[in-house]
Amino acid sequence: xxxxxxxxxATEPQGKQEERGAxxxxxxxxxxxxxxxxxxxxxxxxxxxxxIVVSSDDVATAAGYFFARPGDTxxxxxxxLGSAYAAMFNGAIYNTAADSFANGIKPLTQTLTMATPLIFxxxxxxxxxxxxxxxxxxxxxxxxxxxxxxxxxxxxxxxxGLHLLVAVVGTMxxxxxxxxxxxxxxxxxxxxxVIVTIMLNYISVNLLAFLLSKDAFQQPxxxxxxxxxxxxxxxxxxxxxxxxxxxWGFVLALLAAVGVWWLMExxxxxxxxxxxxxxxxxxxxxxxxxxxxxxxxxxxxxxxAGLAGSSQVLGTQPSLTTNVAASFGFDAITVALLGRxxxxxxxxxxxxxxxLNASGPSLQVQAQLPIxxxxxxxxxxxxxxAAPPLVRFLFRLPEPRRVKEVTA
Amino acid sequence: MKNTLRxxxxxxxxxxxxAACSSAPEEEAPATSAADVTSxxxxxxxxxxxxxxxxxxxxxxxxNQSGFEGLQQVAADLGIxxxxxxxxxxxxxxxxxxxxxxxxxxLIITVGFLLSQATVDAALANPDVNFAIIDxxxxxxxDGTTDAPNIKPITFDTDEAAxxxxxxxxxTTQTGTVATFGGMQIxxxxxxxxxxxxxxxxxxxxxxxxxxxxxxxxxxxxFTGDFDDQTKGQSVTxxxxxxxxxIIMPVAGPVGLGAAAAAQAAGNTWIIGVDSDxxxxxxxxxxxxxxxxMKKIGASVYDVVDEAAxxxxxxxxxxxxxxxxxxxxxxxxxxxxxxxxxKAAIEEIKAGIIDGSIEP
Numbered sequence: 001x002x003x004x005x006x007x008x009x010a011t012e013p014q015g016k017q018e019e020r021g022a023x024x025x026x027x028x029x030x031x032x033x034x035x036x037x038x039x040x041x042x043x044x045x046x047x048x049x050x051x052i053v054v055s056s057d058d059v060a061t062a063a064g065y066f067f068a069r070p071g072d073t074x075x076x077x078x079x080x081l082g083s084a085y086a087a088m089f090n091g092a093i094y095n096t097a098a099d100s101f102a103n104g105i106k107p108l109t110q111t112l113t114m115a116t117p118l119i120f121x122x123x124x125x126x127x128x129x130x131x132x133x134x135x136x137x138x139x140x141x142x143x144x145x146x147x148x149x150x151x152x153x154x155x156x157x158x159x160x161g162l163h164l165l166v167a168v169v170g171t172m173x174x175x176x177x178x179x180x181x182x183x184x185x186x187x188x189x190x191x192x193x194v195i196v197t198i199m200l201n202y203i204s205v206n207l208l209a210f211l212l213s214k215d216a217f218q219q220p221x222x223x224x225x226x227x228x229x230x231x232x233x234x235x236x237x238x239x240x241x242x243x244x245x246x247x248w249g250f251v252l253a254l255l256a257a258v259g260v261w262w263l264m265e266x267x268x269x270x271x272x273x274x275x276x277x278x279x280x281x282x283x284x285x286x287x288x289x290x291x292x293x294x295x296x297x298x299x300x301x302x303x304x305a306g307l308a309g310s311s312q313v314l315g316t317q318p319s320l321t322t323n324v325a326a327s328f329g330f331d332a333i334t335v336a337l338l339g340r341x342x343x344x345x346x347x348x349x350x351x352x353x354x355x356l357n358a359s360g361p362s363l364q365v366q367a368q369l370p371i372x373x374x375x376x377x378x379x380x381x382x383x384x385x386a387a388p389p390l391v392r393f394l395f396r397l398p399e400p401r402r403v404k405e406v407t408a
Numbered sequence: 409m410k411n412t413l414r415x416x417x418x419x420x421x422x423x424x425x426x427a428a429c430s431s432a433p434e435e436e437a438p439a440t441s442a443a444d445v446t447s448x449x450x451x452x453x454x455x456x457x458x459x460x461x462x463x464x465x466x467x468x469x470x471x472n473q474s475g476f477e478g479l480q481q482v483a484a485d486l487g488i489x490x491x492x493x494x495x496x497x498x499x500x501x502x503x504x505x506x507x508x509x510x511x512x513x514x515l516i517i518t519v520g521f522l523l524s525q526a527t528v529d530a531a532l533a534n535p536d537v538n539f540a541i542i543d544x545x546x547x548x549x550x551d552g553t554t555d556a557p558n559i560k561p562i563t564f565d566t567d568e569a570a571x572x573x574x575x576x577x578x579x580t581t582q583t584g585t586v587a588t589f590g591g592m593q594i595x596x597x598x599x600x601x602x603x604x605x606x607x608x609x610x611x612x613x614x615x616x617x618x619x620x621x622x623x624x625x626x627x628x629x630x631f632t633g634d635f636d637d638q639t640k641g642q643s644v645t646x647x648x649x650x651x652x653x654x655i656i657m658p659v660a661g662p663v664g665l666g667a668a669a670a671a672q673a674a675g676n677t678w679i680i681g682v683d684s685d686x687x688x689x690x691x692x693x694x695x696x697x698x699x700x701x702m703k704k705i706g707a708s709v710y711d712v713v714d715e716a717a718x719x720x721x722x723x724x725x726x727x728x729x730x731x732x733x734x735x736x737x738x739x740x741x742x743x744x745x746x747x748x749x750x751k752a753a754i755e756e757i758k759a760g761i762i763d764g765s766i767e768p
Contacts, residue, residue, distance in 0.1 A: 091507070110503060206633070209592075213593050219548070219550065222550065222595075223593075223594070223598070224521045224594055224595060225592065225593070226521065226522070226524075229525070229548075245502070312499075316502075319525060321498060321522060323498045323522070324498065326496075326497030326498060327496075327497060357496075357499070358503065360496060360500055360503070361500065361503045361504045361507035362507050364492070364493045364494065365491050365493055365504075365508055365510075365511050366507075366511065370494070371465075371493075371494045371496050374496075375496070
């Protein structure tokens with residue numbers, strides 16, 4: 001899925017289609033090859049490694065007498081890198097210090113748990129990117145989805161099963177509503193989705209802060225801006241038993257990925273989305289409704305982002321706070337770009353990011369590294385992905401073939 | 409141009425090379441491992457105290473930082489081990505606490521009400537580990553008791569000290585209007601504003617004056633919405649000054665520095681610092697700081713760790729910082745224009761609050 005589907009590939013001279021502005025940048029990023037993506041990850045890990053070495057006190061001390069005993073410096077460098085990568089492995093994949101396999105595998109389940117909201121939101125954003133819409137609004141869509149879902153979860157008391165279903169649908173409706181607004185504005189007035197979605201992010205966070213200052217959204221007996229925890233009946237059941245944080249939301253995320261793949265690659269609607277993304281004028285000439293497509297794409301993207309909110313309030317963080325969306329809305333942009341907007345790519349990229357996030361605690365506690373190193377590595381990946389020529393220059397990769405995927 | 413670059417590069421390289429020329433330490437074995445660095449050389453007590461921040465991080469110039477500094481201080485003094493974990497966001501609370509439990513911490517201190525549930529969960533799952541939480545009672549079912557038997561809540565009756573500040577402000581104002589604002593409307597912030605308002609009202613009652621408080625009426629007030637954006641503090645403060653306020657108490661962490669900047673620019677306006685003594689921590693504004701309402705989080709962390717590691721041992725009795733135990737207090741007035749009668753009255757009120765005859 002992440003590769004080009006041969007049937008839809010066509011040759012076209014690149015120079016002919018002079019796209020300007022954000023959409024051409026977006027297109028170039030989406031069309032960068034898997035090799036470039038891999039090289040970007042590698043380059044950022046190497047740069048992250050340099051950062052780890054430079055920030056290590058031991059290395060600094062040993063380098064102070066480099067000429068007197070150079071070996072020390074290299075030992076210190078090796079040690080700081082070794083402990084950092086060991087901590088990453090222990091925190092994200094398998095804890096080698098655990099007493100049993102069941103405990104050792106916990107970090108991997110944590111990685112998948114942390115990947116879940118990124119899969120949902122990344123799928124939504126990827127959908128928009130392929131339809132030519134640079135949706136920055138996942139953050140707000142997660143917030144509104146989580147707000148509505150959490151409200152259903154703690155204020156309504158429904159039977160087991162039904163409650164979860166209604167709450168999940170609630171998160172989708174919340175997110176879809178928050179995607180519908182920029183969709184309608186773009187379709188009817190031409191308002192640029194980047195600006196509208198960014199503004200809606202602010203509105204959503206402040207709206208949530210306002211709601212959390214009201215008694216209806218606070219725990220009885222407390223004035224803290226913290227909603228009551230969602231009822232047990234509205235939470236995703238855990239997937240591997242209660243000692244693991246992994247919940248059925250992850251499975252739902254994988255199903256959503258399959259659903260989005262089917263939508264984009266097999267359905268008529270998806271073909272319309274892709275056609276509008278490639279060339280809105282041609283799509284219009286072919287009789288497709290471009291405004292309607294914009295509305296639909298942003299609404300579906302919003303619903304998917306809302307589901308990311310469900311993996312928070314119905315999964316790992318049952319009490320709604322203003323911080324519910326963390327930075328998922330923005331991380332998901334990276335995930336979608338890294339996965340080149342294809343469902344499989346997004347799932348893989350989200351798991352990579354989930355792993356980086358899950359390794360944060362052990363990097364800090366075991367390797368004594370600041371959490372910022374993880375953030376820098378993530379940011380470097382974005383930076384390299386956003387500049388394919390830079391990566392090609394660093395790794396001496398050849399220029400891309402003059403073959404272009406029309407269906408980007 | 410190229411030559412300049414070359415000369416610059418040579419200079420830089422030689423500087424680095426020279427820096428690397430110092431002699432190697434005498435008998436040290438190969439470089440110390442990263443793990444050894446944390447154990448201070450003067451290790452005398454076998455104890456490991458750990459701390460998890462909320463999403464603000466340990467450099468928030470507010471309660472995370474105060475707590476962290478207290479931990480560093482006590483670790484240096486006692487020679488105990490520490491480990492800390494900053495939370496990038498709410499998803500990291502649980503995993504961070506778990507990582508610290510796994511690294512065999514004896515005491516884990518969490519900072520802020522956002523970590524309350526995660527702390528209770530971890531405390532119930534790990535009955536052998538001791539926990540303490542700052543600014544929260546760890547009582548998420550609101551039955552009046554802590555939810556786990558091994559959590560020590562650390563809270564502060566900040567309104568007692570803020571009451572004194574309100575009295576001092578009411579006695580000092582030239583315009584008859586004082587003001588306060590918060591970062592967010594949460595109990596640990598509004599308790600300052602409640603005390604301040606009560607102190608001003610107390611002064612009015614005692615002296616038959618009508619000093620007016622802007623920004624907080626006991627229910628609603630002015631909040632900037634976060635603890636980061638100093639420009640918001642500046643504009644809120646400017647608004648207060650335009651409405652005649654000449655003494656302002658910003659309860660918003662670093663946002664308060666924006667308030668101080670606005671007050672300094674306006675002239676004839678005083679600021680009441682919060683959390684620490686701003687004459688010490690923000691010396692650039694020392695000449696406009698009337699006093700500060702101190703909430704000694706660092707000292708409380710120090711005491712809790714000290715007692716658990718080398719004192720009577722860990723106990724879960726809630727630590728409540730009050731005027732009586734010096735956990736909260738009013739900073740010195742230094743050169744601020746507060747008359748000796750007012751200072752004497754404040755001492756009296758302080759004694760009254762401590763013995764319970766005055767209700768803040």
